[in-house]
Amino acid sequence: MLTELRASTCLFAAMGVVAPALAQSAGLDDIVVTAQRREQGLQSVPLSVSVLDSAAIETRQIFDIRGLQASVPNIVLEPPPGAPGSVSLFIRGLGQDAANFATDPGVALYINDVYIARQTGALVDLYDIERIEVLRGPQGTLYGRNSTGGAVKVVNREPDLETMVARGEVVGGSYGTLDLRGVVGTPLAGGKAAIRAMAVYRERSDNLFTNLTPTGVQDRRSALTSLVQLKAVPRDDVELLLAWDINHQRSIPQGASAAGPTLFGDNTDGDLRTYESARNAKEDFDQGGISARVRWNLSDAFSLTSITAFRYSNMLLVNDADGVEASVLETYQDLGQTQFTQEFLLGYVKGRVDAVAGFFYIDETNEFFDAPPETARRSYQDTGSVALFAQGGVEVIDGLRVMGGVRYTSESKTLQAGGPGFPITGDKASFDQVTWRAGVDWRVSDQVFLYASAATGFKAGGFNPFGEGTIEPETVTTYEGGFKTDFFENRLRLNGTYFRSSFKNQASILFTAFVIPGSVFTYYNNDAKYQGVEIEASARPLPGLQLDGSFGWLDSELTRPDPDLPPTLSPFPPFLTVEAGNRMRQTPEFQWSFAGSYTHRLSERVNAILAVSYRHSGTWFSNETNERPFGGFDLVDMSLALESASQRWRITAGVTNLTNQQYEFAGFRIPLLVDSVYLNEPRIIRVTVGYSF
Structure with missing residues (x-):
């Protein structure tokens, strides 16, 4: 532990030694975010929030949402075992690691x-x-869906009412990597409307891992993603945004690698990047939706927002574990x-008072087969949830603001299950919960902002489609305090948070x-406590030089x-x-x-842009038995780009995982049977x- 603390201290000390040169550089921008459902500068938001803008996403070679691990502290984001197109997302140890509908995510994901x-x-x-905003801690008094661990908000660029855009990219690389990306947009109706369309095709035609079984298939991936948006401003006080998106994936996921001998075999060549599987593995996924905002x-003080959306997804996953x-x-x-989701937001900002009140409704259906339909037990679950929430703040004296919020959630779930050889069963449950948030923040000076808060979070219970065990409602109480500071005319920025959480009935x-x-x-359903x-x-110590660092400690x-x-269990x-x-799952002690x-x-x-990034993560456990640690890595990425001064063209050569480090992020162990x-x-x-x- 002391070694890791010294290493992280040295990291931030290295950033501090550049202070004498800071006067030579332009200041850091205060990124505008909507973490509190209204536009604010990041340095004035009394929450633990990380933000990546478009420049950081491009420079750090973040191609998909997994790249958040490279910049956000106290986050674990890996695919679930054998499902590389899905996400296992944990913030501060809270999340969801099973690709099924039995429990709701502990971290809410919002796209536009x-x-x-x-x-x-x-x-x-x-x-x-x-930009991408990552909010840590319970969310509910400002957001439609309640969550216990946090929220991730992905925000696409919207249609521009004044400027045409047309941009394209071609990516080629090792393992048969071929990506095609493009976006076009144009104003319409004399600047009263605009349209923007984006598409990404990704293909990897060579395998990252090797299946040694002669009749087995090798891992591959192909995916097509597109988004079309239409914006209209019929009046100066009304804005309409319509969106349609699809995500089509056809992949062959890699199988698990044998890590040790069992009664059924061993790793025949001692290489964990090889495996044996005669299974016809596949991961077929189709997702899409339409929305209107x-x-x-x-x-001047009041605003009303309506967000209506319908979405669907279909996944077939077959793999050997x-x-x-x-x-x-x-x-x-x-x-x-x-x-189907519907959200209404009524906002108020005037003088020393700000407030948001909202209504959220979701109706969700899930149909699940755990084997081919002719032999499987079929599970059908319907979820309906209604919530009312509000949060407001008052600046009681210059710079000192107090705030409070409350949420009421009423949710019901109905499960029906049965199939060949299985009895027809049904169950129904309802959940009601009030959660709250209270806090205070103080703008000490233009350079220093302090805040403290207490909040509760809630996630409804449910049913287990795989066998035994009732899923009880989860609740969390979190206390946190933090600071946000800017020095040397905004050329050096340092933000920090300390938090403590207690959890009841965390589903495992x-x-x-x-x-x-x-x-x-x-x-x-276990109880747990966290602190971190x-x-x-x-920092921008010199013209053209940008330095960023993060550190996370989680107990x-x-x-x-x-x-x-x-x-x-064995x-x-x-x-x-x-x-x-024991430690809770997905909680590495140190990350930086x-x-x-x-x-x-x-x-x-012509400009040249050199970028280097490094990230460290300690080990974590995939379950509460603590019998096998995963993770524990030090990864380096690097890129060199040539770009025209007008930013019309750009050529980038980049490498991820420069040192080719290997680590295990998930697995199964059943003594004598599976390893x-x-x-x-x-x-x-x-x-x-x-x-x-």
């Missing part, structure tokens, strides 16, 4: 203000993005989902097929295991148990990152050519 209920297939391609400025040729542990998931899914007959996976620190720093402890947990020694004092970019003027027409792991992507080299017309 629309809530995405399922994180299956949610590996969002990041192109034509204005209407903003109406009722007066044991790493050996014998069929010991295989996965089959056939999921169909639809959702464990593999129990060999200890509980008929229950492949069982849900348990998040620090983010940015987690299971305080009360579910009393229904069996004595052991039929053979070593017996696996869940005990008080550093990113630097330097722009050098080669001539009046398998999933690995990160190897070093990948890419060359990107882009042109704006």
Whole structure:
């Protein structure tokens, strides 16, 4: 621990030594965000928020949402085991790691203000993005869907009412990487409307891992994402934005690699980047939706916003999770989902008072098969949720503001299950909860902003489609305090937060097929406590030089295991148990990152941009038995770009995972029966050519 603390201290000390040169550089911009459902400068938001703008996304080679790990503290973002097109997203140890509908995500994902209920297939391609906001801690008094861990907001660039745009990129790289990206847009109706269309095609035709079974398939990936937006301003006080998007993926996921000997085999060549599987693996995913957002400025103080959306997703996932040729542990998931959401927001800002009141409704249906339909148990779940929420603040004296918020959620879930060889069963449950937030913030000076808050979060319970275990409602209480500072005429920025959280009934899914007959996976409800620190720093010490760093410390402890947990989770020694004092899943103790970019003027027409980023993560556990650590990595990315001074064209050569480091991010272990792991992507080299017309 001391070694890691010294390393992180040195990281920020290195940024501090550039202070004498800060007077030579232009200041850092205060990025405009909508974390509190109204436009504010990031340095005046009394929340723990990380923001990546379009320049950071491009410079740091962030191609999809997984790249947030390179910049955001106390976040774990990896694909679920065997489902590379989906997302397992945790913030401060809270999230969802199972690609199914049994529980709702602990971290809410919003794309252009629309809530995405399922994180299956949610590996969002990041192109034509204005910014990404990551909010840490319970959200509910400002947002449509309540969440216990935080929220991630992806914001695309909207149609421009004044300027035409046409831009395209071609990316080629190792392992048969081929990406085609483009965006076009134009004003319409004399500047009263505009349209913008974006599309990304991604293909990887060579395998990252090798299936040693002669009849087996090799991993591949192809995906097509598109977004079309139409904006209209029929009156000065009314704005309408219509959007339509699709996400089409056809991939062959890599199988798990055998990590040790079992009764059914071993890793035959000792290389974890090889595996054996005769299964015809596939991951087919189709997602899309339409949305309408209407903003109406009722007066100088009041505004009304309506967000209406319908979305669908269909996923078929077939994979081998044991790493050996014998069929010991295989996965089959056939999921169909639809959702309708409606949100209304009434905002008020005038003088020393600001307030937001909202209404949110979601109707979601899920249909799930855990085996081919002719032999499977079919599960059908319908969820309906209604919420009212409000939050307001008052500046009681110059610079000192107090705020408070409250939310009421009423939710119901209905489950029907049955199929060949399975009895028809049904269940229904309702959940009602009031949550709140209270806080104070103080603008000490133009350079220093302080805040403190207390908040509660809630996530409804549910049913287990895989076997035993009731999912109880989850609640969390979080206390946090932080600071946001700017020095040397905004050339050095340092933000920090400390938080403490206590959790009741945190849902945990464990593999129990060999200890509980008929229950492949069982849900348990544990109590836990968390505390941590998040620090983010940015500096512009010299013209053209940008430095960014982050540090996260996260301490987690299971305080009360579910009393229904069996004595052991394995039929053979070593017996696996869940005990008080264990760490919670997906909670590395330390994380830190550093990113630097330097722009050098080669001539009046051409600039060169060198960018380097480094990130470290300690190990984490995939479940509360703490029997096998995952993660633990130090990754380096690098790129060199040539760009015209007018930014019309750009050529970039980049590499991710420069040192080709290998780490395990998930796996399964059942003594004597299964011992398998999933690995990160190897070093990948890419060359990107882009042109704006």
